[in-house]
Amino acid sequence: MTALRRVLAQTRIELVLTLRRGESVLLTFLIPVVVLGFFSMVDVLPTPPGTEEPVDFLFPGVLALAVMSTAMVSLAIATGFERQMGVLKRLGATPLTRPQLLAAKTLAIAVIEVLQVAVLLVEALALGWRADHGFASALAAMALATIAFAGLGMLMAGTLPALTTLAAANGLYLVLVLLGGMIVPLAELPAALETVARALPAGSLSELVHAALDDGSASPSGGAWLVLGAWAAAAPALAAWRFRWE
Amino acid sequence: MPVIEVDDLTVRYRSVTAVDGVSFSADAGEVVALLGPNGAGKTSTLETLEGYRRPSGGTVRVLGLDPVADHDRLTPRMGVMLQSGGVYPGVRPLEMLELLASVHDRTEDPSALLERVGLTHRRGTTWRRLSGGEQQRLSLAMALVGRPAVAFLDEPSAGIDPSGRQLIRQIVRELRTAGVCVMVTTHDLGEAEKVADRVVIVDRGRVVADGTPSELMECPGSEEIRFGAPPGLDTAALGKALTAAVEEVTPGEYLVLAEATPTNVATLTAWLAEREMPLADLRAGRQRLEDVFLRLTAITGEIPVVSIGDGSTPRGSPRQSGRPERGRRESGRGGQGAA
Numbered sequence: 221m222t223a224l225r226r227v228l229a230q231t232r233i234e235l236v237l238t239l240r241r242g243e244s245v246l247l248t249f250l251i252p253v254v255v256l257g258f259f260s261m262v263d264v265l266p267t268p269p270g271t272e273e274p275v276d277f278l279f280p281g282v283l284a285l286a287v288m289s290t291a292m293v294s295l296a297i298a299t300g301f302e303r304q305m306g307v308l309k310r311l312g313a314t315p316l317t318r319p320q321l322l323a324a325k326t327l328a329i330a331v332i333e334v335l336q337v338a339v340l341l342v343e344a345l346a347l348g349w350r351a352d353h354g355f356a357s358a359l360a361a362m363a364l365a366t367i368a369f370a371g372l373g374m375l376m377a378g379t380l381p382a383l384t385t386l387a388a389a390n391g392l393y394l395v396l397v398l399l400g401g402m403i404v405p406l407a408e409l410p411a412a413l414e415t416v417a418r419a420l421p422a423g424s425l426s427e428l429v430h431a432a433l434d435d436g437s438a439s440p441s442g443g444a445w446l447v448l449g450a451w452a453a454a455a456p457a458l459a460a461w462r463f464r465w466e
Numbered sequence: 467m468p469v470i471e472v473d474d475l476t477v478r479y480r481s482v483t484a485v486d487g488v489s490f491s492a493d494a495g496e497v498v499a500l501l502g503p504n505g506a507g508k509t510s511t512l513e514t515l516e517g518y519r520r521p522s523g524g525t526v527r528v529l530g531l532d533p534v535a536d537h538d539r540l541t542p543r544m545g546v547m548l549q550s551g552g553v554y555p556g557v558r559p560l561e562m563l564e565l566l567a568s569v570h571d572r573t574e575d576p577s578a579l580l581e582r583v584g585l586t587h588r589r590g591t592t593w594r595r596l597s598g599g600e601q602q603r604l605s606l607a608m609a610l611v612g613r614p615a616v617a618f619l620d621e622p623s624a625g626i627d628p629s630g631r632q633l634i635r636q637i638v639r640e641l642r643t644a645g646v647c648v649m650v651t652t653h654d655l656g657e658a659e660k661v662a663d664r665v666v667i668v669d670r671g672r673v674v675a676d677g678t679p680s681e682l683m684e685c686p687g688s689e690e691i692r693f694g695a696p697p698g699l700d701t702a703a704l705g706k707a708l709t710a711a712v713e714e715v716t717p718g719e720y721l722v723l724a725e726a727t728p729t730n731v732a733t734l735t736a737w738l739a740e741r742e743m744p745l746a747d748l749r750a751g752r753q754r755l756e757d758v759f760l761r762l763t764a765i766t767g768e769i770p771v772v773s774i775g776d777g778s779t780p781r782g783s784p785r786q787s788g789r790p791e792r793g794r795r796e797s798g799r800g801g802q803g804a805a
Contacts, residue, residue: 222571225568226568229564230565230568230569233554233557233561233565236561237554237556237557240556301555302554305552305553305554305555306548306550306551306552306553307552307554309518310546310548310608312517312518313516313546314566314570314612315541315569316569466518
C-alpha cells in the first residue's frame with residue numbers, strides 16, 4: 221500500500237509537470253493533431269495505393285507519432301533535465317525507490333498516451349475515418365513501442381548532458397518522423413532507405429499500426445513484430461546498463 | 467550509540483583522493499559542522515553518509531546502518547539538503563513538499579513547513595522563478611518534511627541573506643532540541659561558530675581539528691599575541707622591544723611569541739604609537755575561529771604542525787577521559803586521539 225501511494229504521488233507530479241511544460245504539450249498533442257488535421261484536409265502527401273482518404277493513412281501514422289513523442293522525446297528531455305538539476309539525486313535520498321520512480325514514469329506515459337489517443341480518435345472520426353477492427357493489435361504494438369522508445373529516451377537522458385539530450389531527442393524525432401512511415405509511406409522511400417526504415421522502431425511500429433487498422437490492404441507482418449520486440453528488449457536493457465543517476 | 471560514525475573514511479575519484487582517512491562521530495541532539503575550504507572533502511564525506519557514494523576505504527554508519535547497503539531502511543529517517551538543485555524547475559514549492567510528504571510516512575504538514583521557512587507567499591511560484599535564497603529555503607524545508615532523525619545540510623547558508631541565515635540557525639536549534647542529529651557543511655567560520663556544538667575542521671581530505679568552538683579558539687598556553695597592523699613592519703625591531711620573536715604571518719597579520727601580559731601589550735602598543743602605526747586588531751588568549759582555521763588549513767603548509775589541545779593544554783582542557791575521540795585532536799594522518 222505504501223509503495224502504491226508513493227508511486228501514485230510520483231505519477232501525479234510527473235503528469236502535472238509534463239502538462240505544464242509548453243514544449244511537451246506542443247510535441248505530444250499539438251503536432252500530431254495539426255499533422256492529422258492539416259494533411260487530411262490538404263491532400264498533398266503521397267498515400268499508399270488503395271487508400272481512399274488521406275485520413276485513413278494518416279490516423280495510424282499519427283498514433284505512432286504520438287507514442288514516439290511521449291515515450292521517447294518528452295521522456296528523454298524531462299529526465300535529462302531532472303538528472304542535470306539533481307532531482308533524480310534528491311529523490312534517491314527519499315523512500316521512493318528507483319523501481320517505484322520508473323513505475324511512476326511508465327504510468328505517467330501511459331496516461332498521456334491514453335489522452336493522446338482519445339484526442340486523435342475524436343479528430344479522426346470528425347475527419348471521416350471509420351474502422352471497426354484491429355484496435356487490439358494496434359494497442360499491443362503501441363505498448364511494445366512505448367517500451368522500446370522509453371528505453372531509447374532513458375538511454376539518452378542517462379548518458380548525455382541535458383542539452384545534448386534535448387538536441388539528440390529532437391534530431392532523432394525528425395529522422396524517425398521522416399523514416400517512420402508516419403507521414404510519408406515507407407514504400408515511397410528509396411529501396412535502401414526503406415530497408416533501414418523497416419529495421420527502426422518507428423518504421424516497424426507504424427507498419428504494425430497501419431496493418432492493424434487498415435482494412436486488409438496490408439497483412440500484419442511477423443517481421444515488424446520481431447523488429448519492434450527486439451528494440452523493446454534491447455533499448456531498456458542498454459539504458460539500465462548505461463544509466464547514470466548523477 | 468552515536469547517530470553518525472565515520473571511521474577512517476577514504477573517498478577516491480580515479481587518481482584524486484578527496485577524503486583521506488577521516489574519522490568522527492555525532493550523537494542525537496548534536497549539531498556538528500564540517501568546516502573546511504573548498505575542495506577539502508566536505509561534500510564527499512556528506513555524500514558518503516547519505517549513501518550516494520561507496521567509501522573507497524573505511525566505514526560509515528548512520529543510525530547504525532550502512533548508507534549504501536541499508537539505503538531503503540535509512541531514507542525514511544534521513545533529511546537531505548543538497549548543495550544545489552534537487553528540485554524540478556517547473557514545480558511549485560508547496561507541490562514539491564507535498565510530493566515528499568507523500569513518499570514519507572511520518573511527515574510535517576507541508577503548508578505549515580512552508581510557513582516556517584517563510585515561503586507561504588511564494589507557494590504558487592515555480593522553482594525557477596524563486597530567488598537563490600528562496601530556493602535555499604525550499605531546499606531546507608525539503609530536508610525536514612520527513613521528520614528525520616538525522617539531517618544532512620550541505621552549505622545551507624550559501625547564497626542566502628542575513629534573515630535567511632538566522633532562520634536556518636533557528637531551525638537547526640529546533641532540530642537539536644527535538645533530538646535530531648544535524649550535520650552541516652560550511653566554509654563560513656562565523657556560521658560554524660554560531661550554529662554548531664562541535665566543529666570538525668577538514669583540509670585536503672583530513673581532519674585537522676575536532677572540538678567545540680570554544681575549545682578550538684583557546685590558544686595553547688596563551689603564549690602568543692596576534693595583531694593586525696600595516697604590512698611591512700620592522701619585525702626585528704619590534705622583537706627587540708618585546709624580547710620575543712615577531713613574525714609577519716601574512717601581510718598585515720603579525721604573531722608575537724610572547725605571553726599576553728599587560729606589560730607586553732603595553733610595549734607593543736607603545737612601539738606602534740611611536741611610529742604612528744594604527745592597530746587594526748589585537749587578539750590574545752582567545753583566538754577567533756578564523757585564526758585557528760587559517761592556521762590549520764593554509765599557513766602551516768600541507769600538514770598542519772601546530773598542535774592544539776596537545777600536551778600542556780590550558781584551562782578547560784577538553785574531555786580527555788571518557789570520550790577521547792571527541793576531544794580536540796591533533797591532525798596527523800587519520801588523527802590519533804588527543805594527548
